[in-house]
Structure formats: structure tokens, C-alpha cells
Amino acid sequence: MKEYTFKVTASGRINIIGEHIDYCGGKVMPAALSLKNTVYVRPNGTNSINLSWTTLPDKVTLDIDKLDSYKGLKYGNYQAGSALMWQRAGHKILGCDILMDCAVPFGSGLSSSAAIEVSTIAALAAIVGEEIAPVDIALKAQQAEREYAGVNCGIMDQYASACGKKDSVMLLDCNTLNCEYLPLQLGNYSLVITNCNKPHNLIESKYNERRAETEQALKILQGVLPVTCLAEVVPEQFEKYSHMLSQPIKRRAEHVVSECERVRLAVLALKSGNTKELGRLLNLSHASLRDNFEVTGSEPDALVEAAQSYSGCLGSRLMGGGFGGCTISIVKTDEVESFKAYVYEKYLSATGYKAEFYDADIADGITVEKV
Numbered sequence: 001m002k003e004y005t006f007k008v009t010a011s012g013r014i015n016i017i018g019e020h021i022d023y024c025g026g027k028v029m030p031a032a033l034s035l036k037n038t039v040y041v042r043p044n045g046t047n048s049i050n051l052s053w054t055t056l057p058d059k060v061t062l063d064i065d066k067l068d069s070y071k072g073l074k075y076g077n078y079q080a081g082s083a084l085m086w087q088r089a090g091h092k093i094l095g096c097d098i099l100m101d102c103a104v105p106f107g108s109g110l111s112s113s114a115a116i117e118v119s120t121i122a123a124l125a126a127i128v129g130e131e132i133a134p135v136d137i138a139l140k141a142q143q144a145e146r147e148y149a150g151v152n153c154g155i156m157d158q159y160a161s162a163c164g165k166k167d168s169v170m171l172l173d174c175n176t177l178n179c180e181y182l183p184l185q186l187g188n189y190s191l192v193i194t195n196c197n198k199p200h201n202l203i204e205s206k207y208n209e210r211r212a213e214t215e216q217a218l219k220i221l222q223g224v225l226p227v228t229c230l231a232e233v234v235p236e237q238f239e240k241y242s243h244m245l246s247q248p249i250k251r252r253a254e255h256v257v258s259e260c261e262r263v264r265l266a267v268l269a270l271k272s273g274n275t276k277e278l279g280r281l282l283n284l285s286h287a288s289l290r291d292n293f294e295v296t297g298s299e300p301d302a303l304v305e306a307a308q309s310y311s312g313c314l315g316s317r318l319m320g321g322g323f324g325g326c327t328i329s330i331v332k333t334d335e336v337e338s339f340k341a342y343v344y345e346k347y348l349s350a351t352g353y354k355a356e357f358y359d360a361d362i363a364d365g366i367t368v369e370k371v
């Protein structure tokens with residue numbers, strides 16, 4: 001790749017706990033992965049961004065003056081949206097050639113889209129010589145996802161993709177963007193990431209619908225509670241006032257309030273080395289995503305059930321937006337291989353789908369290297 005000027009990477013992410021609460025002002029616990037989107041970039045002296053991929057035959061040219069006209073592209077829309085938001089924020093965009101090496105599996109719930117958005121903006125900034133705080137890149141990347149890709153997402157994915165740190169999980173307060181980095185110490189246990197490999201569709205509309213439901217719940221509860229976001233409602237308050245909400249809004253809000261509480265307990269568990277308790281909280285999180293937030297589905301549920309029934313597994317749950325994608329499980333380190341074999345068989349016989357396991361470490365978010 002010597003012919004390029006910079007090699008820029010941004011990460012996929014996992015989320016230990018804190019699902020569907022980032023857009024409610026909650027605290028979440030993601031970490032950046034060594035599964036990354038890598039961008040090789042060089043200025044080309046034209047008014048176009050030429051995109052190509054290591055894994056796709058497609059070639060796409062984006063006119064820098066018409067970046068708002070590429071929403072319908074199958075590949076290249078995230079890049080166009082990110083460049084457009086960056087441009088609208090007043091940054092100079094130079095014509096360039098971009099080669100994308102996407103190692104975050106698409107549609108896996110590991111935030112491949114955030115990794116593409118964040119790495120694209122970081123690459124555009126690198127060739128102009130701008131030094132930008134990763135959080136500012138994350139915010140523009142989130143705007144691209146919301147305004148260009150049409151997913152009314154929170155900040156978790158883009159923040160983790162940009163600002164992650166090797167071997168640390170992040171305790172990100174999505175209300176203030178204050179972030180504490182905690183060492184991921186699980187004793188004799190490891191995290192296992194498993195893809196249920198069920199293709200999901202309509203996820204965008206269902207995601208936006210859930211978010212709207214939490215906003216309705218907030219509006220009603222604000223009639224009696226002085227809160228600015230749903231994450232500020234504590235369980236005792238919710239118990240007192242939940243009768244004001246009708247179903248399914250009540251279940252949605254119950255998920256948010258209880259998940260925020262689980263994150264609070266998970267921080268204590270992680271800090272005190274209580275991995276068993278962390279596993280218990282993961283299991284409760286999945287049950288709430290399934291029963292209250294209703295964003296799981298029969299395949300993710302079957303995968304989580306298979307994992308939870310393995311004796312050396314302390315906890316397992318679905319990650320990300322839901323309706324498919326990856327689970328995270330806490331498994332005894334010296335039993336990881338037998339866990340994989342067990343889960344693979346059990347899930348296959350329950351659903352007919354083949355589970356896929358990813359080996360990844362916790363890594364830094366954005367990296368920029370001169371080639």
C-alpha cells in the first residue's frame with residue numbers, strides 16, 4: 001500500500017452492558033475491537049473522492065460538490081454522508097483516492113457502519129493535515145448515521161470506534177460525554193463474541209420506532225418528575241409513576257430504567273473483580289431486551305440460551321441494535337474452545353443457522369499512520 005499517504009483505522013465495538021440506553025442519556029460500557037475498518041488514502045488533485053475496496057469489485061466516485069446525492073448507494077453511502085457532514089461543519093475536503101479494507105463484518109451488530117464513518121472522516125482530516133479530537137470525529141460520524149443513513153442512533157458506536165483504548169472498557173456517560181476507562185479484568189474468564197448469522201432486515205425502522213417510544217415515555221414522566229432524560233429516572237420513581245404509561249411504552253421504559261441500574265451494578269462488579277455478578281447482569285440484560293424492549297428474535301434468543309446453558313459460561317446477551325448480529329458471553333478461559341463447539345452444535349440444531357465466532361482483542365480506536 002506504499003502508493004498511499006496515510007493508513008487510518010477505526011474500530012468495530014462490543015458493548016459489555018448498557019443496551020438501547022445511549023439515546024436516553026444513559027451510561028454504557030463499550031470497548032473498541034481489533035476488528036477494524038482500515039482506510040488507505042492519498043490526495044488525487046481532483047474534485048472527487050474515488051472509493052475502492054479490498055473485498056469488493058465496486059468502484060465509486062463521489063463529487064465533492066454533490067455529496068448530498070449519494071444516499072441510495074449500496075456501497076459508499078456512509079463515506080459520502082460522513083464527508084458531507086464533515087464539509088458542512090466547515091472542514092476542507094480534498095479530492096482523494098480511498099481504498100477501504102473492511103474487517104468489521106457487515107450487519108453483525110459490531111458497528112461496521114460507525115467504523116466506516118469514523119475512519120472516513122479521520123482519513124479526510126489526515127490528508128488536509130488537520131489534527132482533530134477523536135470525539136469531534138465521533139459526533140460528525142453520528143450525524144452522518146442519523147441524517148444520511150437515516151438511523152436515529154445514539155453516540156455509543158461512533159464514540160467507541162473513535163475513542164477506544166487498548167485493553168480498557170469505557171464507561172461512557174452519553175448525557176455528558178464524560179468517559180472513564182476501566183481495565184477489563186475478568187480473572188479466569190474471557191469474552192466470546194458470536195454471530196448468530198441470521199440476516200436481519202427492517203432494523204432501521206424498528207430501531208427508530210423504539211427510540212420514539214422511549215421519547216414518548218419521557219414526555220409523560222416529565223409531567224411528574226424533574227428529569228431531562230429517561231436515564232435519570234431511578235427504579236423507585238419508575239415504580240411509583242409507571243402506571244401513567246400504557247403498553248408497550250411502559251415495557252420500553254422499564255427496560256431503560258432497569259438497564260441503567262444494571263450498568264451501575266456492573267461497574268461495581270467489574271471494579272471489585274466480581275465476574276460472576278457481571279455475568280448475572282448480562283443475563284438479566286438479555287431478558288429485558290427480549291421481553292421488555294423486544295429487540296431480540298428467535299435466533300439471537302436461541303444463541304443466548306445455548307451459551308447460558310454451558311456450565312463454564314457466566315452470562316450471555318445480544319449486543320447492539322438487535323434483531324440479529326452478535327452476542328457476547330463471559331466464558332472460562334480454558335474452556336473457550338469447548339464452549340464454542342457446544343454452542344455451535346446446540347444453536348445449529350435449534351435454528352439451522354451456523355454460529356460464527358470472532359477472535360478479537362480490545363484495541364485503540366482511531367489510529368493514523370503515515371505510509
Ligand code: GLA
Pocket residue numbers: 018019020021022023111153154155156157320321322
Ligand atoms: C445501535 C446504535 C447505538 C445504540 C445501540 C443499542 O448500535 O447505533 O447508538 O443505540 O444500537 O444500544
